[in-house]
Every structure is written in C-alpha cells, then in structure tokens.
Amino acid sequence: METKECSKPIFRNLNADDPDPETTEIESLCMNCRENGITRLLLTKIPFYKEVVIMSFECEQCGLKNNEIQPGGKVDEKGIRITLNVQTEGDLNRQVVKSDYTSIKIVEIDFEIPAQSQKGEVTTVEGMIDRAVAGLKQDQPVRRIQNPDIAAQIDQFIAKLLNLKSLEAPFTMVFEDISGNSYVENPRAPQKDPGVEVVRFNRNTDQDHILGIYTSHEVDIESESTASNNTGLLRKIEEGEFTLEDLHGEVLQFSTPCPNCSRDCETNMKVTTIPHFKDVVIMATNCDSCGHRSNESETCSLEIPELELSVGPYALGGRFTTVEGILTAMKDQLTSEGTMFVDSAEEETKHRMAKFTSQLEEVLEGHRQITLVLDDPAGNSYVQSFTHPEPDPDLVVNRYERTFAHNEELGLNDMKTENYETEAS
Numbered sequence: 401m402e403t404k405e406c407s408k409p410i411f412r413n414l415n416a417d418d419p420d421p422e423t424t425e426i427e428s429l430c431m432n433c434r435e436n437g438i439t440r441l442l443l444t445k446i447p448f449y450k451e452v453v454i455m456s457f458e459c460e461q462c463g464l465k466n467n468e469i470q471p472g473g474k475v476d477e478k479g480i481r482i483t484l485n486v487q488t489e490g491d492l493n494r495q496v497v498k499s500d501y502t503s504i505k506i507v508e509i510d511f512e513i514p515a516q517s518q519k520g521e522v523t524t525v526e527g528m529i530d531r532a533v534a535g536l537k538q539d540q541p542v543r544r545i546q547n548p549d550i551a552a553q554i555d556q557f558i559a560k561l562l563n564l565k566s567l568e569a570p571f572t573m574v575f576e577d578i579s580g581n582s583y584v585e586n587p588r589a590p591q592k593d594p595g596v597e598v599v600r601f602n603r604n605t606d607q608d609h610i611l612g613i614y615t616s617h618e619v620d621i622e623s624e625s626t627a628s629n630n631t632g633l634l635r636k637i638e639e640g641e642f643t644l645e646d647l648h649g650e651v652l653q654f655s656t657p658c659p660n661c662s663r664d665c666e667t668n669m670k671v672t673t674i675p676h677f678k679d680v681v682i683m684a685t686n687c688d689s690c691g692h693r694s695n696e697s698e699t700c701s702l703e704i705p706e707l708e709l710s711v712g713p714y715a716l717g718g719r720f721t722t723v724e725g726i727l728t729a730m731k732d733q734l735t736s737e738g739t740m741f742v743d744s745a746e747e748e749t750k751h752r753m754a755k756f757t758s759q760l761e762e763v764l765e766g767h768r769q770i771t772l773v774l775d776d777p778a779g780n781s782y783v784q785s786f787t788h789p790e791p792d793p794d795l796v797v798n799r800y801e802r803t804f805a806h807n808e809e810l811g812l813n814d815m816k817t818e819n820y821e822t823e824a825s
Contacts, residue, residue, distance in 0.1 A: 422442075422443070423440050423441065423442045424440070424441040424442075425438055425439070425440050425441075426438070426439045426440075426441070427439075428457060430457075430459035430461065430462060430464055431464075432459065432462050432464040433459060433461050433462040433464070435459060435461040435462070436459075436461075437457055437458055437459030437460065437461070437464070438457070438458055438459075438460075439455060439456070439457045440455070440456045440457075440458075441453060441454070441455055442454045442455075442456075452469050452470065452497065452522075453469065453470045454467070454468075454469050454522065455467065455468050455469070455470065466519075467521060467522075468519035468520050468521055469497065469498075469499075469519075469520045469521050469522050470499075470500075470520055475579050475580065475581070475611055475613065476579065476580025476581060476600075477580070478580055478600040478601060478602055478603070479576070479577060479578040479579065479580050479600065479601050479602075479603050479607065480575075480576075480577050480580045480581075480582055480598065480599070480600050480601075481574065481575070481576045481577075481598070481599045481600075481601060482574070482575040482576075482582060482583075482584050482596060482597070482598050483572065483573075483574050483575075483596065483597040483598075483599075484525070484572070484573045484574075484575070484584055484595060484596050485570060485572055485595045485596075486525060486564075486567075486570060486571050486572070486573060486595075487567070487570040487595065488567065489567065490587055491525060491595060492524065492525050492526040492565060492567070493524055493525070493526065493587075494524060494525050494584055494585045494587060495522065495523075495524060495584075495585035496522070496523050496524060496525060496527075496528060496575070496582075496583070496584050496585070497520075497521075497522050497581075497582060497583040497584075498518075498520055498521060498523070498528075498575065498577070498582045499520040499577055499579050499581040499582055500515070500516055500518075500519060500520045500579075501515050501516060501577050501578050501579045501581075501610070501611070502515055502520070502575055502576065502577040502582045503515040503575075503576050503577075504528065504573065504574070504575055505573065505574040505576075506561075506564070506571060506572070506573055507571070507572040507573075507574065508569070508571045508572060509557075509560050509561070509564070509571070511532070511557075511561070513532060515576075515577075515578070518531075520581075525573065526565060528573075529561055529562075529564060529565060532561060533558055533561050533562060536554055536557065536558050536561075537558065540554060540555070578603050578607040578610065578611065579611055580600065584596055587749065588752075589753075590709055590711070590730070590734060590753075590756055591707075591708045591709060591710065591752075591756075592703075592708065592709070592710030598712060599805055600713075652668070652669045653666055653667070653668050653669075654666075654667055654669070655667070656685065658685065658687040658689065663687065663689040665685060665686060665687035665688065665689070666685070666686060667684065667685045668684045668685075668686075669684075699713050699776055699777060699778040699780065700713055700774055700775065700776035700778075700780070700781045701713050701774075701775045701776075702726070702772070702773065702774055702775075703772075703773040703775070704770050704771065704772060704773070705771055705773070706768075706769075706770045706771060707756065707759055707760075707770065709730075709756075711730065723772060723783075724764065726772075727760055727763060727764055728764065730760065731757055731760045731761070731764070734753065734756070734757055777802045777806035779799075783795060
C-alpha cells in the first residue's frame with residue numbers, strides 16, 4: 401500500500417470521479433480581520449496547459465474569500481502574448497489562466513490592467529471584465545462626495561466595460577505574460593482556434609530581473625565555481641577534452657524532475673547523426689512514478705488538413721519519433737488530459753472530441769489517409785525519405801523566409817538584420 405501511494409504523481413489530473421483530490425488545508429491569518437482562516441491548496445494539471453497550484457482562502461469570522469493560482473513548474477524560457485478576438489458568447493465563457501505577471505489590454509476602449517496588480521487566477525473572459533468593474537466600483541461612494549466629476553467619468557467607463565458583454569461589436573483582448581505562464585482555452589480543441597493568435601518572445605534583461613532570473617555574471621558566482629576546482633558533482637568540460645566521435649558513442653544519464661508529475665526521474669542524453677539531416681541531441685526521460693516517457697524541435701507546429709487539426713509549437717514538445725508515434729502522442733494527450741474541461745463541457749464539445757479521437761484511431765489502423773504538415777521556422781525538423789537521393793513522391797519540402805513574428809519567437813530580432821536574413825535564405 402505504501403508503494404502505491406508513493407507512485408502517485410504530485411500533480412494529478414482534476415477528475416470529477418476522483419474521490420480524493422488531495423487538497424491540503426492550512427490555518428492562515430486573515431488580512432482583513434486578523435483572525436484565523438483556512439487556506440486550501442490543490443496541485444493539479446490543466447489540460448493542454450501545465451501543472452498549477454490552486455489556492456483558496458476563506459475566513460469564517462468576516463467572510464473574506466480569496467482565490468489565486470500559481471504555476472507549479474518552472475518559469476518558461478520565453479514570454480507569451482495571446483491576442484483574443486471576442487465575438488460570441490462562447491468567447492466570453494472561455495477559460496483563462498493568468499499569472500501575477502500578466503498585463504491585460506482591451507484595445508477598443510484603451511483599457512489596461514498592469515502586470516503584478518492582481519494575483520494569478522483561473523477565470524473566464526467575462527469574469528475578468530466583472531472583476532475590473534468591481535475594482536472600479538469599490539471606492540465610487542467616496543468619490544461621488546469628494547470628486548464628483550472623476551466619479552462621473554469612472555461611471556461612464558464602467559458602462560463601456562459592461563457594454564462589452566452585450567457583444568454589440570467585437571473587441572480584442574491582449575494578454576502579455578513575461579513568465580509565459582498564461583493560457584486561453586480553445587473551445588474548438590483539438591481543431592485550430594481562429595480567434596486566438598499566440599506569440600512567444602524573448603525576455604529582456606529587466607524582465608528577467610522582475611522574475612528573479614539573473615546570470616551567473618550578475619550574481620558574481622563565476623569566481624566561486626572556478627574556486628571549486630571542478631570537485632563538485634557537476635564538473636566543467638574543458639574545450640577539446642572530448643571529440644565529437646567520443647560524444648557520439650557516449651550516453652549520459654542524469655536526474656531531472658519529471659515534466660508530468662515533478663518527481664525525480666532519469667534522463668538519458670546522446671549525440672547522434674540522422675542520415676541526410678544533421679547531428680542532434682536526443683534526450684529520453686522515463687518516469688517510474690507516473691509512467692511518463694518523452695524523447696526530446698519545440699518550434700515546430702503540426703497540421704492535418706483532413707481532420708482540421710492544428711497543433712502549435714510547444715504543445716507536444718520536441719520528439720525523435722515516427723509518424724505513428726506523433727499521432728499516438730496526440731491521441732493519448734486528448735484522452736488522458738482532457739478531463740478538467742471535458743467533464744463539464746457541453747455535449748457538442750464532448751461529441752467533437754469523441755469524433756476526433758475515433759478519426760485518429762482510423763488513421764492509426766490504416767483505414768484513413770491524411771496529410772501531415774510540419775512547419776518549423778527554426779528549420780530543425782526532418783522527415784525520413786524512403787527514396788533518397790531520388791525525390792520521394794510522398795514528401796514535399798518547402799523552405800521559406802521567416803517573418804518578423806517567427807524571428808521574435810526564435811530570439812533573432814535582437815540580431816543584425818543581415819545575420820538572420822542570411823540564415824533564413
């Protein structure tokens with residue numbers, strides 16, 4: 401029984417049939433009345449997103465309630481900018497996950513909620529508008545006495561915010577999060593979301609510092625690591641110590657947190673050559689606790705036109721696999737990680753997900769033909785040709801110049817123009 405308990409992942413899928421979601425209760429000081437209240441913590445995973453810690457505080461003495469969310473994993477390597485075009489009632493009901501570092505703009509009424517002015521939360525688009533209205537209304541009774549003109553202007557702006565919910569005209573919301581830990585639900589998943597544009601960008605130095613990220617030079621630890629004289633667990637590899645041939649024959653193994661359940665697991669790393677492509681580093685992780693397996697370009701998006709499927713970069717992670725392996729990974733992700741939204745979803749959504757997984761099954765069983773489109777602006781993706789060096793009739797490769805948005809995601813916009821233009825060509 402003990403072994404079974406230890407094998408449970410730390411971040412478990414939120415499931416309506418789970419009798420024990422394993423919430424943790426902590427007695428906490430209420431900042432309103434200074435009496436003791438209860439904080440509840442839940443470690444869970446949001447489908448198509450990542451691990452999170454949901455926190456809920458309630459004080460029985462004064463009735464104060466507070467809910468917030470914190471990312472359960474590491475800060476992403478890049479920030480994220482999500483542009484949502486709100487046109488329908490369904491868009492108002494989209495689930496939104498925002499971190500403390502998310503700024504929110506409503507373009508049409510020139511309204512902005514600065515980053516770090518609100519705690520992270522799981523909410524909806526409509527919920528965010530309601531929260532903004534509640535914040536503006538909070539001190540209105542006092543303003544009407546002390547500054548009636550300002551109070552009247554705020555009343556007019558509140559009316560504009562409330563009018564957005566009537567959807568008389570579409571409006572645009574922009575979520576920009578330097579930590580990369582924000583998310584807007586795709587109600588058409590796994591199909592492409594036409595109402596959302598997602599751009600990942602490299603943070604600047606000031607933004608790194610806001611997140612508490614500093615280089616070794618900035619915190620002056622280079623001298624300390626040099627003084628250790630390479631006697632620690634990790635030692636510096638000197639230039640020329642290993643040849644490329646040595647690395648090709650070496651499998652390195654090290655302990656890492658599992659990306660699925662965060663328990664310690666083993667990762668194997670090896671340098672290998674893919675014929676007719678390039679040298680690549682393959683990283684394979686195998687977790688004994690939750691069974692997660694992965695082998696590590698995260699810049700590649702995937703489309704299957706016949707199924708109206710579009711999977712953006714970072715969704716499936718980098719992989720060294722087969723076509724069957726990619727399709728199986730998508731099917732597993734949809735069937736095992738879709739419980740949070742699907743359990744409470746409308747019947748139409750459930751039907752669409754069931755139909756899509758059944759279509760994937762037909763493809764995997766060889767009963768349906770599809771076209772697989774891989775689009776990688778970094779140029780680090782490859783599909784094996786069965787007829788090399790002769791042209792493969794089933795394989796079409798097109799090279800193109802990257803757009804400004806592509807270069808921003810790849811961190812090339814900080815370089816000189818001629819540098820990345822040469823790379824793109």
